[in-house]
Amino acid sequence: MTSRIPLFFRRIVAPAVILACSTPLISSLHAQASQQGGSGQKNPNNELSDKFRDVFAKVPELFGQQKWDEILALLNGVAPSIGPESRDMAILLDTKAIVYAQREQYALAMEPWETALRLSDKYGYFEEKKTREVLNYLARLLFSESLNTKDKAVQQQYVARAAAYEKRYLALLKNPTADDMIFYAQVLYGQAMVDEKNPNVGLLREARKAIEESMLMAIQPKESSYQLLIGLLQQEGETTKLSDLLEVAVSKFPQKKDFWALLFASYLQLAQNEKDPIKLREYNIRAINTLERAQSLGFLNTPKDNYNRVAIYTASGQLSMASEILHQGLRKGSIESTADTWMVLASQYQQEDKPLQALEALGEAAKLFPKNGTIELQLGEIYRSLEKTKEARDHYRAALEKGGLAKPHVAYQLLAYASMELDDWAEAQRAINKAAESPDFQKDPQMKGLKDHIDRTVAERQELQRQKEEAQKKGKNL
Numbered sequence: 406m407t408s409r410i411p412l413f414f415r416r417i418v419a420p421a422v423i424l425a426c427s428t429p430l431i432s433s434l435h436a437q438a439s440q441q442g443g444s445g446q447k448n449p450n451n452e453l454s455d456k457f458r459d460v461f462a463k464v465p466e467l468f469g470q471q472k473w474d475e476i477l478a479l480l481n482g483v484a485p486s487i488g489p490e491s492r493d494m495a496i497l498l499d500t501k502a503i504v505y506a507q508r509e510q511y512a513l514a515m516e517p518w519e520t521a522l523r524l525s526d527k528y529g530y531f532e533e534k535k536t537r538e539v540l541n542y543l544a545r546l547l548f549s550e551s552l553n554t555k556d557k558a559v560q561q562q563y564v565a566r567a568a569a570y571e572k573r574y575l576a577l578l579k580n581p582t583a584d585d586m587i588f589y590a591q592v593l594y595g596q597a598m599v600d601e602k603n604p605n606v607g608l609l610r611e612a613r614k615a616i617e618e619s620m621l622m623a624i625q626p627k628e629s630s631y632q633l634l635i636g637l638l639q640q641e642g643e644t645t646k647l648s649d650l651l652e653v654a655v656s657k658f659p660q661k662k663d664f665w666a667l668l669f670a671s672y673l674q675l676a677q678n679e680k681d682p683i684k685l686r687e688y689n690i691r692a693i694n695t696l697e698r699a700q701s702l703g704f705l706n707t708p709k710d711n712y713n714r715v716a717i718y719t720a721s722g723q724l725s726m727a728s729e730i731l732h733q734g735l736r737k738g739s740i741e742s743t744a745d746t747w748m749v750l751a752s753q754y755q756q757e758d759k760p761l762q763a764l765e766a767l768g769e770a771a772k773l774f775p776k777n778g779t780i781e782l783q784l785g786e787i788y789r790s791l792e793k794t795k796e797a798r799d800h801y802r803a804a805l806e807k808g809g810l811a812k813p814h815v816a817y818q819l820l821a822y823a824s825m826e827l828d829d830w831a832e833a834q835r836a837i838n839k840a841a842e843s844p845d846f847q848k849d850p851q852m853k854g855l856k857d858h859i860d861r862t863v864a865e866r867q868e869l870q871r872q873k874e875e876a877q878k879k880g881k882n883l
Contacts (some may be wrong), residue, residue, distance in 0.1 A: 457493040540574035586619035665699035708741040778807035798823035814843035
């Protein structure tokens with residue numbers, strides 16, 4: 406798995422390379438042919454040989470006709486006859502790199518450009534303008550290749566080389582553009598995140614400084630600038646600044662779903678970490694407003710998003726609104742309909758002291774999930790709270806019959822209580838005996854006392870019945 410370099414880098418780097426290599430290179434090639442060397446060290450090989458000059462003179466015309474194979478054949482044919490560190494070789498390698506870049510064979514362009522640059526650095530073959538161009542090409546090509554490799558060691562090497570070339574390139578510029586600073590920030594971020602488990606904090610800060618500087622240069626900062634700065638703020642854990650930046654981003658790019666999702670998540674995170682009740686409420690309100698603004702644009706409308714909206718209203722103490730949204734969502738399918746979600750709805754109604762609505766919700770749930778015993782158990786509890794013991798007992802029975810209960814012994818205990826209230830001690834005893842089979846039951850002295858009470862009562866009633874029957878027999882005998 407590659408490091409978490411944002412995917413939008415892929416869309417930025419490659420087109421920039423193509424654009425850079427699509428400058429008027431024919432005139433550039435003519436200039437190289439006539440150039441007598443830069444301001445570097447004196448060297449006997451610092452001028453073009455007559456043989457190479459004659460061969461190279463054919464290149465501009467072939468270049469204009471895009472006859473790339475012919476150019477490469479021409480250059481490869483003359484290469485063995487020229488000095489390995491001559492100016493001829495530097496220009497030959499630079500020309501090959503340009504051809505490969507034009508053919509979008511970027512990986513093949515890197516080695517000849519790097520070798521040409523080393524020769525020029527040593528002997529001063531290129532003018533400063535040409536050196537800047539090669540540095541820029543190499544930085545972008547190497548960084549682009551770093552995005553395409555899964556080998557961490559190779560990726561780290563590519564990014565480090567890209568960063569070194571880009572720093573040299575910027576050092577030669579008097580006035581870097583916003584695009585220059587954006588790319589520099591991208592490279593620094595990529596270098597910092599090669600080992601995503603141990604990000605380089607210093608490089609992240611340097612990248613942030615560069616991208617912020619680029620945004621100050623631009624009248625209308627690009628979407629990619631916002632994306633990179635957002636990624637940097639996430640890495641630094643600056644959630645408050647992140648949410649402020651995202652508010653600007655969604656106002657400028659309202660159709661970017663990812664910006665809305667990140668803004669919503671940032672407010673949720675701020676609320677989660679906030680202890681001040683006033684600030685907590687503020688963040689919850691902002692989260693709700695963000696979600697509703699996004700939904701008005703057609704985003705964040707998944708069942709999970711809609712359920713998150715319910716959760717925020719609940720956390721904000723807006724139970725009535727939360728239960729209304731949840732109930733409508735469950736009925737319409739905009740919130741995933743599960744037994745647990747319906748029971749959450751019933752619980753919210755109970756918190757609002759709306760037992761009848763809770764019963765209605767659970768009644769709907771029982772029809773949707775006819776084999777779920779937990780729903781029946783919750784129905785029984787609500788009926789018992791309303792002192793409708795008979796209905797409660799019916800649902801306790803249904804819960805045990807349907808099964809799937811996390812703690813069946815609790816349902817048997819409740820059935821025992823309900824049966825006692827209805828003076829059905831035989832059922833109460835059967836239920837408490839089933840409850841007693843659970844190890845958890847044995848740990849509860851209160852339940853043991855309940856069982857003893859039921860057993861004594863049943864025994865007493867049986868004894869009274871026996872005495873009554875004996876008395877009836879004696880009466881008949883008399």
